[in-house]
Amino acid sequence: MPHLHRLGGMAKDYEKIYSKPELYWGKKPSELTKRFAELAPEGVALDLGMGEGRDVLYLASEGFEVIGVESTQAGVNKCERQAHEQGLNIKTVVADAREFKIAKNKYAIIVAMNLFQFMHKKEAADICSRAIAGLKRKGLFIAQTFTIDDPSYKPHKRKSHEIAPGVFRDGSGVIYSLYNYGELLEMSQPLRPIYYAEYDYFHAHGGVGHWHGVADLVGKKI
Numbered sequence: 335m336p337h338l339h340r341l342g343g344m345a346k347d348y349e350k351i352y353s354k355p356e357l358y359w360g361k362k363p364s365e366l367t368k369r370f371a372e373l374a375p376e377g378v379a380l381d382l383g384m385g386e387g388r389d390v391l392y393l394a395s396e397g398f399e400v401i402g403v404e405s406t407q408a409g410v411n412k413c414e415r416q417a418h419e420q421g422l423n424i425k426t427v428v429a430d431a432r433e434f435k436i437a438k439n440k441y442a443i444i445v446a447m448n449l450f451q452f453m454h455k456k457e458a459a460d461i462c463s464r465a466i467a468g469l470k471r472k473g474l475f476i477a478q479t480f481t482i483d484d485p486s487y488k489p490h491k492r493k494s495h496e497i498a499p500g501v502f503r504d505g506s507g508v509i510y511s512l513y514n515y516g517e518l519l520e521m522s523q524p525l526r527p528i529y530y531a532e533y534d535y536f537h538a539h540g541g542v543g544h545w546h547g548v549a550d551l552v553g554k555k556i
C-alpha cells in the first residue's frame with residue numbers, strides 16, 4: 335500500500351498522521367466539493383483517496399449514498415468514527431484506488447481530491463477514464479491535483495529521478511507527479527468542463543501554513 339508519500343521533499347506517512355486524534359484535514363469539506371456537489375444528480379457518490387473522509391461525510395449529509403476509498407486503515411477508521419458520531423450511513427473500503435473496480439454508469443459524483451500526485455500520471459489517467467465510465471449521465475467528476483507551480487516541484491527536479499515529464503521517483507522508489515498546465519483538463523475528456531482553474535493557494539492544516547500550486551476540475555458527463 336502506498337502509505338509513504340513525499341510532499342515538498344519530505345516523506346509523509348498518512349497512516350501515522352491519521353492515527354493521531356486530531357483531524358489533519360479538518361472537519362469542513364473541500365471547497366470544490368461543497369461548491370459543486372449540488373449540480374450532481376441524486377445517487378451514489380465515490381471518493382477516491384478520501385483521507386479522513388471530510389468530503390465523504392459532507393456528501394452523506396447531503397443525501398448521497400457514499401463509498402469512500404482510502405489506502406490507510408487509520409483514515410478509514412477516523413471517517414467511520416465521525417460518521418457514527420454524526421449518525422451518517424457510509425461505506426468505506428481500505429484499498430488502492432488504482433485497483434479499485436469502478437462499476438460503469440453507476441455514480442452521481444466521483445471525487446478525487448489531491449490523489450493524483452501520489453502515482454504515475456499514466457495510473458492517474460487510467461483512474462480518470464475508469465471514473466468517467468463510472469459516472470451515470472449528468473454525473474460529476476470533481477478533482478484537484480498539484481501542479482508544477484507547487485513548491486515541491488523544484489526540490490523534486492533537483493533531488494529525484496524524473497522518469498517521465500513531471501513524474502518523479504525518489505531514492506526509496508516513491509512516485510510523485512506534478513501536473514502541467516491543462517493536463518488534468520485533458521485527462522478528464524470527454525467530460526464537459528463546468529469549472530477548471532489553476533492557481534496558488536495558502537493552506538493551513540496540520541498546524542503549519544504553506545502554499546500549494548493546484549489545478550481544480552469539475553466535469554459533467556453528458
Ligand SMILES: C[S@@+](CC[C@H](N)C(=O)[O-])C[C@H]1O[C@@H](n2cnc3c(N)ncnc32)[C@H](O)[C@@H]1O
Nearest residue numbers: 348359383384385404405429430431447448452
Ligand atoms: C492529500 S490527501 C487528501 C485526502 C482527502 N481527499 C481530502 O481532501 O481530505 C491524499 C490521500 O490519498 C491517499 N492515497 C494516496 N495514494 C492512494 C492510492 N493509491 N489509493 C488510495 N488512497 C491513496 C492518502 O493516504 C491520503 O489520505
